[in-house]
Amino acid sequence: MMTRQTIIEKINDFLIEDFEVEEEELEPSANLKDTIGLDSLDFVDLVVAVESNFGVKLVGEDFVNVITLQDFYNLIEKKLD
Amino acid sequence: MGKEKIKYALVTGGSRGIGRAVCIQLAKDLDYTLLINYNSNKDAAEETLAIVKEVGGSGEIIQFNVTNSEGVKTKLEQWHEDHKDAVIEVLVNNAGIKKDGLFMWMPKEDWSSVINTSLDGFYNVTNALIQKLLTNRYGRIINIVSVSGLKGTPGQTNYSAAKSAVIGATKALAQEVAKRKITVNAVAPGFIETDMTEDLEESELKKMIPVNRFGKPEEVAHVVSFLASDKTSYITGEVININGGIYS
Numbered sequence: 429m430m431t432r433q434t435i436i437e438k439i440n441d442f443l444i445e446d447f448e449v450e451e452e453e454l455e456p457s458a459n460l461k462d463t464i465g466l467d468s469l470d471f472v473d474l475v476v477a478v479e480s481n482f483g484v485k486l487v488g489e490d491f492v493n494v495i496t497l498q499d500f501y502n503l504i505e506k507k508l509d
Numbered sequence: 510m511g512k513e514k515i516k517y518a519l520v521t522g523g524s525r526g527i528g529r530a531v532c533i534q535l536a537k538d539l540d541y542t543l544l545i546n547y548n549s550n551k552d553a554a555e556e557t558l559a560i561v562k563e564v565g566g567s568g569e570i571i572q573f574n575v576t577n578s579e580g581v582k583t584k585l586e587q588w589h590e591d592h593k594d595a596v597i598e599v600l601v602n603n604a605g606i607k608k609d610g611l612f613m614w615m616p617k618e619d620w621s622s623v624i625n626t627s628l629d630g631f632y633n634v635t636n637a638l639i640q641k642l643l644t645n646r647y648g649r650i651i652n653i654v655s656v657s658g659l660k661g662t663p664g665q666t667n668y669s670a671a672k673s674a675v676i677g678a679t680k681a682l683a684q685e686v687a688k689r690k691i692t693v694n695a696v697a698p699g700f701i702e703t704d705m706t707e708d709l710e711e712s713e714l715k716k717m718i719p720v721n722r723f724g725k726p727e728e729v730a731h732v733v734s735f736l737a738s739d740k741t742s743y744i745t746g747e748v749i750n751i752n753g754g755i756y757s
Contacts, residue, residue, distance in 0.1 A: 472643045
């Protein structure tokens with residue numbers, strides 16, 4: 429069982445490394461699109477990154493209520509549960 | 510760094526007509542392994558593959574019916590499972606049928622089957638591959654449409670509607686994926702010498718074609734091959750006519 433802390437660290441790691449997000453932008457309340465700057469195509473890469481890091485396959489519908497980074501952490505935690 | 514992937518070009522309806530000519534031209538011009546799709550005519554697909562090999566290319570055939578959404582998905586997923594070192598970088602949506610007749614007499618079945626093959630076929634195959642193309646960050650999608658989809662052809666309301674719809678999808682998708690170096694274009698042939706036009710009276714029809722003849726499948730294939738190349742990075746959402754001057 430992966431702890432929430434590990435999930436957060438893993439997600440932050442690939443956002444910094446693969447999505448060129450600045451570390452200081454990684455506030456849980458940050459808006460994925462407006463603050464972190466992910467565009468709709470970046471979500472495709474997010475799906476791939478989640479699959480390779482967590483072995484979970486996300487679909488478009490999973491992102492319907494994902495607005496902030498916090499929402500995204502929650503989504504992954506729920507999926508792994 | 511991962512190993513360099515083997516790059517494939519998938520041509521739907523690649524066994525005959527324009528599809529076959531496209532396979533052969535791609536094999537001659539570009540460094541892609543061909544993935545030749547057919548629905549029912551395996552012999553014709555094998556024949557295309559043999560010609561591809563004759564001209565120095567390589568490839569394989571793959572059976573699926575483009576109208577069968579689940580079938581396409583399963584087949585392509587399986588193919589990717591079996592070809593972990595491969596990436597389909599070029600997709601030519603060519604599969605199409607016609608069922609001509611006056612609209613007044615057109616059965617729903619003829620309307621639907623033509624739309625299912627061209628329009629749903631475009632969705633089924635492209636949608637099954639688009640995520641992989643996006644993560645590949647390079648790709649070429651070429652949709653074979655028709656002059657009928659631009660000017661409309663009497664007796665072909667179904668075919669004109671289907672092709673016109675694919676043109677709309679071409680323009681929209683082009684804008685969605687452009688950032689990822691994927692171009693999406695359409696090629697719109699006029700009268701081309703294939704099985705699809707063999708029942709037509711060329712001697713009569715050519716009078717209205719400024720070039721005064723039907724086109725050859727190879728002439729369409731050259732345009733497709735150009736669009737599939739890396740020389741066309743700045744052409745996207747475009748429809749290229751190839752019709753001997755009947756419409757522009």
